[in-house]
Every structure is written in structure tokens, then in C-alpha cells.
Amino acid sequence: MIEVKYTKVGDLEVNCCVITDSTTKKTAVIDPGEVSEFLDYIISEIGYDNVEYVLLTHGHFDHVDGANDIVKKTNGKAKIAIHEDDVKLLADNHLNLSIPFTGKPLKSAVNPDILLKDGSEITLGESTIKVMHTPGHSPGSVCFICDEYIFSGDTLFCMAAGRTDFPLSNNRKMMQSLKKIANLEGDYKVYPGHNDITTLDYERMNNPYYR
Numbered sequence: 001m002i003e004v005k006y007t008k009v010g011d012l013e014v015n016c017c018v019i020t021d022s023t024t025k026k027t028a029v030i031d032p033g034e035v036s037e038f039l040d041y042i043i044s045e046i047g048y049d050n051v052e053y054v055l056l057t058h059g060h061f062d063h064v065d066g067a068n069d070i071v072k073k074t075n076g077k078a079k080i081a082i083h084e085d086d087v088k089l090l091a092d093n094h095l096n097l098s099i100p101f102t103g104k105p106l107k108s109a110v111n112p113d114i115l116l117k118d119g120s121e122i123t124l125g126e127s128t129i130k131v132m133h134t135p136g137h138s139p140g141s142v143c144f145i146c147d148e149y150i151f152s153g154d155t156l157f158c159m160a161a162g163r164t165d166f167p168l169s170n171n172r173k174m175m176q177s178l179k180k181i182a183n184l185e186g187d188y189k190v191y192p193g194h195n196d197i198t199t200l201d202y203e204r205m206n207n208p209y210y211r
């Protein structure tokens, strides 16, 4: 079982989720766009020693710019993971939208330790996080699925979906990815990359993309 804590970080208010395996306290930080004071407090309570992974739903600057700060606070122990198709975004400050949105590059280059694919599994203590490749918003966008939770990045939002007007976005793939998520069996709590927390059943019923 995992416990989930989250807080909004950065100017674009990314939902940064901190997920902890209940038994072992092993922890992963999803989408640290920035290490705010409150995020630092949440992680300090759990202990930076317990942080094994920084998981990135995709390579846009607002989701990744605090990744190196987290790794530093774990004395270099935490591993950064991203889908292989979004590595090129990390390496390019136009593709990761840092320059277009902020006028500046990322604070420091983010170099992933682990490259993910559809179906990859990440072991967090006694819990397993499954990777579902959901391209569209970016080529290497993923959802992380663990227990009854989906961390859906900028693919599925509450009553909306991620933008597909960025350089490497693909609207057709976004539609397929949204369908792939809806086709999961049962209900899930959905933590999107921005805006409100929701559930998969609520979105299946109400999200305009699912009508």
C-alpha cells in the first residue's frame, strides 16, 4: 500500500505527489517542478534517506526543474526516471518549454538514470509502480499506476485533457491515450499534473473527451 501526499509547486502549479510505501517508507517524488518550502517539509518528514526515485510524467520544465534539487538532498542516491521518448525534451530548453514560458533554460540539465517504456515496473519497497505510456501531450508522456492511484501527468485532467499544441504533441495519440486510460478496469483516484484531483469513474461519466 502507498500513502500519497501532494502539493502544488511552481508558477504553473504542478501537482507534485510524494508517494510512500506504507511498510518500508520507501518514497518516490513525482514531478518536482520546483522544491518549494512546503514540498521540502513534506519530504523531510518522511526523510530524504527514504527517497529512491524522482519520477517524471514527461519532460516539460514545469514538471522537472526541481528534480536535481531532490537528488542533491538525497546525497545523489535518488534515481531520476522518465520515458525514453521524452529524454530529448530534457536536453532541449525549447522542447521542454523552459525558454518559451520563462525566457530561461532549466536551472541545471536533468540527466535521467532510468529510461522507462510502456509496461515498465518500478519497485518501491513492497509496492509496484506500473508505467503506462500515454503519448500525445508529449511523445514520452506516461501515467504512473500504483494501487488505486493513477498519476496522469498532463494527459488526463479533471474535466479536461493536456494541451496538444506544443512542438512534439500529437492530438491523435492523445485521443488513443485517453481511451487507454478509460479502458483500465475499475475505478482509480486520479492525480493529474495540474488542477483538481479526480476519479476515473467521474471522468468516464463527465469529461468532455469521454463523450
Ligand SMILES: [Zn+2]
Residues within 6 Å of the ligand: 058, 060, 137, 154
Ligand atoms: Zn506538460
